[in-house]
Amino acid sequence: xxxxxxxxxxxxxxxxxxxxxxxxxxxxxxxxxxxxxxxxxxxxxxxxxxxxxxxxxxxxxxxxxxxxxxxxxxxxxxxxxxxxxxxxxxxxxxxxxxxxxxxxxxxxxxxxxxxxxxxxxxxxxxxxxxxxxxxxxxxxxxxxxxxxxxxxxxxxxxxxxxxxxxxxxxxxxxxxxxxxxxxxxxxxxxxxxxxxxxxxxxxxxxxxx
Numbered sequence: 001x002x003x004x005x006x007x008x009x010x011x012x013x014x015x016x017x018x019x020x021x022x023x024x025x026x027x028x029x030x031x032x033x034x035x036x037x038x039x040x041x042x043x044x045x046x047x048x049x050x051x052x053x054x055x056x057x058x059x060x061x062x063x064x065x066x067x068x069x070x071x072x073x074x075x076x077x078x079x080x081x082x083x084x085x086x087x088x089x090x091x092x093x094x095x096x097x098x099x100x101x102x103x104x105x106x107x108x109x110x111x112x113x114x115x116x117x118x119x120x121x122x123x124x125x126x127x128x129x130x131x132x133x134x135x136x137x138x139x140x141x142x143x144x145x146x147x148x149x150x151x152x153x154x155x156x157x158x159x160x161x162x163x164x165x166x167x168x169x170x171x172x173x174x175x176x177x178x179x180x181x182x183x184x185x186x187x188x189x190x191x192x193x194x195x196x197x198x199x200x201x202x203x204x205x206x207x208x209x
Contacts, residue, residue: 029056031095033080036067041085045095045102058100063093072118072125072165074144077103081127081141084114088132092142092149105147110140117165117209119172121191128156128165128174128189135159135179139189139196152194157187162208171197178208 031047043065046057062080069083079094090112093104109116113130116138120126126141137155142148156174163177173188184206187198 031056031058031078033071033078033095034062034066034069034083041065041067041083058095060095060100060102063102063104064089064091066091068114070116070118070127070130070165072120072127072141074120074125075122077144079105079118079125079142081118081125082109082113082116082130088112088114105142107142107147107149109138110149110151111136111138113138113161115161117163117174119165119167119174119188121167121172122169124150124191126150126152126172126189128172129160129163129177131161135161152189154189154194154196156185157196157198158183158185160185160208164209173197173199176203176207176209182206182208 029047029049031045033045035042043062045060049056064085066083066085066089069080071080077094077096079092081092083089090109092107096103111132113132113136116127116130118127124141124143126139128139130136137159139154140151143150158179160177160179160183163174166173171188171190173186175186177183184203186201190197
């Protein structure tokens with residue numbers, strides 16, 4: 001896997017329109033942020049318009065150029081967290097969907113780390129795992145309403161980096177990654193009370209991103 005490319009993240013920018021059925025969300029665009037070029041870390045944010053699959057390149061850029069970052073989003077904003085500039089970062093920055101301007105909330109990760117991943121509920125975003133100098137169990141993130149930092153008691157059942165994240169409306173799941181070896185673990189967080197979860201399910205093939 002070429003590490004210059006595998007840690008770009010996509011966000012959906014909602015546009016609200018009214019029809020006879022009421023309000024609906026029409027997804028317009030996906031965004032990729034940060035990463036490594038051939039010679040350096042990047043602060044680039046670019047992407048694709050879904051309706052016609054044309055390239056987009058907003059003027060917004062990351063506040064800090066870095067690779068190994070993670071991404072998640074609210075309905076209004078996309079957030080990039082952690083990564084490495086050459087040094088491990090606790091930065092959270094991103095893009096406002098409505099006008100594609102850069103954002104840089106004061107919130108930061110509670111533990112600076114490289115190669116975490118992101119999941120989100122409707123009200124909060126979470127960054128899980130990563131590398132601090134060792135594999136991490138940390139889950140922290142951001143409150144969408146006021147962009148304050150959050151640090152729930154929940155942590156991963158297995159410390160690892162290079163993992164992936166998905167979420168339902170009620171739970172966030174972290175899968176795979178690199179621990180003492182390549183992992184098939186699936187663990188996560190219950191959104192309602194921010195407690196740790198560790199389902200019996202595992203990946204059918206242990207792997208990392």
